[in-house]
Amino acid sequence: MEDVERIYKQTGYTMTGNVIFYMSVAGMLVGTIGMLLSRNIIKKILSLGIVETSINTLYTGISSRRSIIPPIVNGDFSIAYADPVPQAVIITGIVISFALLCLSLVFAIIIYNKYHTMDIGTIESNFEREKE
Amino acid sequence: MIFLPVLGGIICLILKERRQLCAGLALLATIINGSFLPFYLFGKFDVSLGNWGELGIRLAMDDLAIPFILSTFLVMLAITLNSLRKNYDGFFYSLILIMYGTLNSIFLSRDLFNVFVTVELVSIISFILISYEKKGRQAWASLKYLLLSSLGLNFFLLGIGLVYMETGSFAMEGLNSVSSIASVLIFGGLAVKSGLFLFSMWLPDAHSNAPVEVSPILSGLVVKIDVYLSIRFVQYESFGWLKDEFVYIGIFSAIAGIIFAVNSKDAKRLLAYSTISQVGFMMVTCDKVSSWHGFSHAVFKTLLFLVAGNISTRLGTKKYKDWSGRITRIEYLFLLVGSLAISGFPLTSGCVTKEVIIHGACCPWLKVLMMLSSIGTAMVFSKFIFLKPSKEMGKLPIGTLLAYSILSITIMIHGIVGFKIYMSESFLMIMVGIGLYFLYRKFMRPLPVFFERIDNSLAVYLIMFLFSIGFVILST
Numbered sequence: 001m002e003d004v005e006r007i008y009k010q011t012g013y014t015m016t017g018n019v020i021f022y023m024s025v026a027g028m029l030v031g032t033i034g035m036l037l038s039r040n041i042i043k044k045i046l047s048l049g050i051v052e053t054s055i056n057t058l059y060t061g062i063s064s065r066r067s068i069i070p071p072i073v074n075g076d077f078s079i080a081y082a083d084p085v086p087q088a089v090i091i092t093g094i095v096i097s098f099a100l101l102c103l104s105l106v107f108a109i110i111i112y113n114k115y116h117t118m119d120i121g122t123i124e125s126n127f128e129r130e131k132e
Numbered sequence: 133m134i135f136l137p138v139l140g141g142i143i144c145l146i147l148k149e150r151r152q153l154c155a156g157l158a159l160l161a162t163i164i165n166g167s168f169l170p171f172y173l174f175g176k177f178d179v180s181l182g183n184w185g186e187l188g189i190r191l192a193m194d195d196l197a198i199p200f201i202l203s204t205f206l207v208m209l210a211i212t213l214n215s216l217r218k219n220y221d222g223f224f225y226s227l228i229l230i231m232y233g234t235l236n237s238i239f240l241s242r243d244l245f246n247v248f249v250t251v252e253l254v255s256i257i258s259f260i261l262i263s264y265e266k267k268g269r270q271a272w273a274s275l276k277y278l279l280l281s282s283l284g285l286n287f288f289l290l291g292i293g294l295v296y297m298e299t300g301s302f303a304m305e306g307l308n309s310v311s312s313i314a315s316v317l318i319f320g321g322l323a324v325k326s327g328l329f330l331f332s333m334w335l336p337d338a339h340s341n342a343p344v345e346v347s348p349i350l351s352g353l354v355v356k357i358d359v360y361l362s363i364r365f366v367q368y369e370s371f372g373w374l375k376d377e378f379v380y381i382g383i384f385s386a387i388a389g390i391i392f393a394v395n396s397k398d399a400k401r402l403l404a405y406s407t408i409s410q411v412g413f414m415m416v417t418c419d420k421v422s423s424w425h426g427f428s429h430a431v432f433k434t435l436l437f438l439v440a441g442n443i444s445t446r447l448g449t450k451k452y453k454d455w456s457g458r459i460t461r462i463e464y465l466f467l468l469v470g471s472l473a474i475s476g477f478p479l480t481s482g483c484v485t486k487e488v489i490i491h492g493a494c495c496p497w498l499k500v501l502m503m504l505s506s507i508g509t510a511m512v513f514s515k516f517i518f519l520k521p522s523k524e525m526g527k528l529p530i531g532t533l534l535a536y537s538i539l540s541i542t543i544m545i546h547g548i549v550g551f552k553i554y555m556s557e558s559f560l561m562i563m564v565g566i567g568l569y570f571l572y573r574k575f576m577r578p579l580p581v582f583f584e585r586i587d588n589s590l591a592v593y594l595i596m597f598l599f600s601i602g603f604v605i606l607s608t
Binding site for chain 2: 110
């Protein structure tokens with residue numbers, strides 16, 4: 001803990017530095033390119049999950065900029081705690097992304113029962129032919 | 133105001149099996165909420181929920197939110213009245229009531245994170261509602277919308293994270309001093325759900341395959357979320373580039389939507405493409421006048437979607453060419469009122485708001501292009517005006533008739549109250565549009581739907597996002 005105190009007094013940031021922000025942006029890029037290039041519905045949904053996880057990492061990084069001590073106060077207000085507001089944000093975000101994942105899998109089941117394939121090329125040509 | 137419909141929704145969820153009771157409860161909750169409206173609308177309040185002071189959820193009422201809250205009330209009332217005969221079970225009404233409460237809370241919130249949570253909630257409910265009848269087509273349209281919308285809202289969340297890193301709180305006043313990359317992410321994240329042309333190509337499929345009562349909610353209210361948020365964000369300093377960019381994007385999407393709508397054979401797809409065009413029209417001037425155009429667009433689009441939906445369920449086909457000779461005179465009357473309102477006929481509410489936007493345009497070439505898109509709208513909707521009704525009068529169920537007449541009376545009142553003398557030139561534009569329709573009639577056939585496949589729409593959205601980044605870099 002003395003290292004954390006020393007680095008915080010010198011720079012205002014903890015040891016993780018800016019690496020975590022760059023990694024989360026890289027994770028979002030990987031997820032977006034995965035959504036573009038995959039031909040299976042389940043892989044698209046998994047790539048969306050990668051994007052969501054990177055956002056969670058970003059917010060955890062924001063929250064631990066001041067310190068990495070959990071913000072549970074035992075009566076000692078002098079040491080620096082981690083920031084609790086982004087942690088609240090990210091809990092809501094995790095719940096919402098979980099609900100969206102479940103809903104997208106339900107839609108995948110309905111589509112599979114109707115079109116009997118998970119490949120988007122076949123589904124889209126059937127969809128457009130039905131419309132005429 | 134917010135909690136009352138949600139409470140009604142939860143009670144409907146408990147009483148799922150008793151269908152009549154749930155329908156009546158939905159109607160009652162909507163009317164009670166509407167009777168609170170005159171007390172709230174003309175005052176201002178600013179409250180912070182919870183006892184945490186600055187970190188609580190902030191709700192405030194302003195001049196800008198008035199037309200949107202009025203439009204949510206009218207649209208929800210019309211939908212509930214229309215669905216009384218159809219015997220939906222209680223789950224549908226509970227979803228609709230929860231959606232009503234959540235939409236109200238979007239238009240009242242002043243806090244960036246509150247915006248994120250409520251927008252995601254509205255999205256989840258609309259995904260469930262689009263595929264309520266569990267058909268394959270609806271599930272595919274809903275899945276497309278789901279994937280694109282979640283990706284966009286993740287970009288929005290990234291932008292909010294950057295705002296928090298730079299200013300230390302989630303309040304909207306923090307947007308004054310934020311770097312431009314965060315504002316591009318916030319704009320790009322919300323643009324997926326708006327109806328602009330290349331950003332949101334999931335829109336024609338989702339709006340045309342949804343059930344009859346759900347399309348008006350999607351096309352009248354969910355699309356306006358982004359209009360409202362953009363008008364609010366443009367007032368802050370770091371979004372100054374957005375006003376210039378919206379001019380180009382808005383006018384492009386207004387004209388492109390009309391080109392697609394002229395060539396389509398399906399009634400509900402035509403209405404969905406015209407939503408794209410009208411949203412482009414609204415975004416050109418991001419001001420208070422476009423929020424009133426949002427109100428009138430919600431009202432007449434609801435009327436058109438309900439009439440087209442009821443006719444297509446009665447006759448069994450969505451292609452409007454098969455309708456001529458088989459629709460009754462009452463339905464034709466309401467279709468006529470709706471089509472004239474959207475084209476801007478001088479005594480209806482569409483004319484009032486459209487002419488104010490056209491007169492407020494900044495440069496002459498913009499005015500010419502907006503008049504061109506008005507002529508295009510008249511051309512598209514003269515397809516509905518020139519259908520031949522059959523000889524019989526026809527009867528409608530009481531709920532449907534009441535819904536149609538409430539919407540039509542609102543259109544007429546808004547048109548008569550706001551009429552000014554320079555609005556007579558819209559009559560000329562309608563005549564030109566009708567003339568062009570008769571000329572072009574032989575050449576219409578459906579355009580290819582290349583941009584609506586899922587990979588292509590995602591790629592086009594990302595290209596437009598990079599284009600916005602380039603625009604920001606060039607203009608600062």
